[in-house]
């Protein structure tokens with residue numbers, strides 16, 4: 001299956017997510033609150049554009065079933081995943097307005113403008129390639145952290161782990177993988193290579209997003225990814 005090929009190619013990058021100090025900090029509860037706050041604010045902006053990518057998917061879908069899948073993913077991101085951010089914001093003391101008016105970091109813009117550009121230029125398959133690393137890698141991280149003793153019971157970070165390890169989020173990631181395979185399996189190699197390039201690029205941006213959050217960086221530095 002096409003997603004097996006993607007996974008194998010991205011593995012050296014994905015292996016680094018679980019080792020990242022930010023992700024480890026969520027897992028063992030040691031993450032500084034200021035770093036998490038920075039992450040949540042940037043991530044909220046990220047999710048707004050991520051929803052726009054799903055909307056583009058609905059526009060480009062060739063079948064009603066695919067259109068519905070994109071619409072469902074958009075709905076669950078807006079109402080469930082982003083609600084996690086709104087609830088954390090309330091706990092931390094950030095208003096909804098502050099959350100929406102966060103200044104975007106360079107990494108965030110590099111990620112969202114890339115996704116929006118590729119999704120606008122491409123077909124429904126490119127749209128899925130843009131969002132796949134996002135949902136799939138968070139699900140992998142959530143499931144891995146959920147296995148750590150006591151991690152999901154942590155009084156602050158537990159809700160984050162539970163969200164990304166939940167059955168609902170797992171189903172969303174699985175639906176996306178299935179859709180990717182359905183749309184890519186019969187494509188010629190040249191098109192598959194393009195989808196793979198998008199997946200690998202967004203996988204690298206996922207890593208840079210953790211870096212950005214951990215260093216609370218508004219600007220980027222060199223990376224050897």
Ligand SMILES: Cc1ncc(CN)c(N)n1
Nearest residue numbers: 043046047134135138209
């Ligand atoms: C940057 C990023 N990547 C992925 C996800 C999971 N939807 C997220 N919330 N933020």
